[in-house]
Amino acid sequence: MPCGIKIDNLSFSYTAGSPVLKNLSLDIGPGEKLGIIGPSGAGKSTLLLHLNGILAGDGIVTIGDTRIEKRTLQAVRRLVGLVFQNPDDQLFNPTVEEDIAFGPLNFGYSTEEAAARVEQALREMNLGGFKDAESHHLSLGERKRVALATVLATSPEVIAFDEPFSSLDSVMVVQLLDIIGRLDATLVIVSQSLLPLVSCCERLAVLVDGEIRACGKKEEILGDGVLMRMAGVDMDFYRRVYEKYLR
Numbered sequence: 001m002p003c004g005i006k007i008d009n010l011s012f013s014y015t016a017g018s019p020v021l022k023n024l025s026l027d028i029g030p031g032e033k034l035g036i037i038g039p040s041g042a043g044k045s046t047l048l049l050h051l052n053g054i055l056a057g058d059g060i061v062t063i064g065d066t067r068i069e070k071r072t073l074q075a076v077r078r079l080v081g082l083v084f085q086n087p088d089d090q091l092f093n094p095t096v097e098e099d100i101a102f103g104p105l106n107f108g109y110s111t112e113e114a115a116a117r118v119e120q121a122l123r124e125m126n127l128g129g130f131k132d133a134e135s136h137h138l139s140l141g142e143r144k145r146v147a148l149a150t151v152l153a154t155s156p157e158v159i160a161f162d163e164p165f166s167s168l169d170s171v172m173v174v175q176l177l178d179i180i181g182r183l184d185a186t187l188v189i190v191s192q193s194l195l196p197l198v199s200c201c202e203r204l205a206v207l208v209d210g211e212i213r214a215c216g217k218k219e220e221i222l223g224d225g226v227l228m229r230m231a232g233v234d235m236d237f238y239r240r241v242y243e244k245y246l247r
Contacts, residue, residue, distance in 0.1 A: 002031040002186040003064030003079065003157045005051065011210075012046060012057030020046045021057060022210040030064075033180070033187040035201035035218070037194065039232030043210040044190040045085070048160045051188065052080035063158060078107060081151035085163040087143035091135040096127065096146050099135050103154040114153075121149040125179065141172040148179070158186045165193040194233055198222065206231050 005028040012021040020043045028034050038044050049055040051063070053073045061068045063079050084090055093099045100121050104114035122128050125145045130138070135146055144164065151159060164180075165173050173196050180187065180200050191197045198204070198218050205215040208230050214221060221227055228238045 001157065002184065004028055004030045004032075005158060005186065005188070006060075006062040007050075008060040008062075010047075010050060010057050010059030010061060012043075012050070012055060014046075020210050021050075024059070024207075024210065024212055026205060026212055026215065028186060028188060031184075031186055032203065033189065033201045035197040035204045036188065036190045036207055037192065037197065037204060037231045037233070038207035039230075040192075042207045042232075044207055045162050047207065048082060048162055048188065048190055051158065051160050052077050052082060054082070078154065079156060080158040080160065081154060081156035083144075083148050083151055083159065083161045083164060085166060087140070087147035088136070090147050090150060091143060094134060095131070096122075096133050096135050096138075096149075097131045099146060100149050100153045103150055107154060117153040117155075121153040124152055124182075125149040126175075140167055141169075141175075144168070144172075144176070145179075152183075156185060158188070159183060160188040160190075162190050163192065164189065165191055165196045192232070194237065 007024060007026045010021050010024045011019050013019045036044055046055065050057060050061050053068050053076050063076055066072050066075055066079065068076050091099050093102060097118055100118045101114045104117045122131060125148060127145055127149060135143060138146065164176060168176065177196055177200055189197060189201060202218060203216060204218045204221040206213045206221060206227050213230060214227050229235065
């Protein structure tokens with residue numbers, strides 16, 4: 001069952017320099033699909049890496065009823081799956097089957113249960129003919145689907161996507177939107193591809209310079225041209241999206 005996310009006063013710096021995240025607070029409801037937009041360097045990917053404890057900043061991040069701490073990392077990583085922008089960052093086994101089975105086996109599922117989860121994930125991602133394929137020989141779109149399958153095989157309650165639509169053609173974007181629409185999980189989607197993002201998310205958050213400048217219904221966020229400029233959105237494209245969704 002999907003669970004919510006609560007972030008309270010989260011700050012993070014990679015070095016002793018300027019913070020990447022600054023006292024950031026955000027609430028995401030169970031089963032919600034939240035899109036996060038913002039210019040490059042705003043801290044979007046850094047924020048996602050805090051959702052399952054890959055990074056740990058100052059502040060509190062709670063997944064469902066579980067506060068992320070060193071002692072809860074194993075439990076949190078069962079709850080939260082991350083889909084990276086570059087699928088090659090999470091595909092490292094010889095075959096698609098082995099890539100998908102890695103997570104369930106690592107979480108302690110039996111070989112038989114892991115195999116069943118592989119088959120289910122392959123069906124959900126329409127990858128039935130790719131079980132024995134070598135992951136690194138697949139197209140980018142296919143590798144992205146395999147990367148998502150590796151996450152789905154562990155049945156997370158939260159899935160965080162980092163730029164899932166980047167470098168995909170229009171056909172693959174439509175296919176991915178269909179898959180996202182069928183997921184039974186809380187979704188956090190970082191993307192600079194505004195049109196597909198507003199197609200699958202009801203709320204948007206605007207992240208600029210490590211701070212949430214606004215969060216609300218997509219109609220409210222899209223209707224604010226100042227926020228769109230702050231988010232680094234191309235204004236000509238923004239106007240076309242605005243006309244499509246708000247007029």
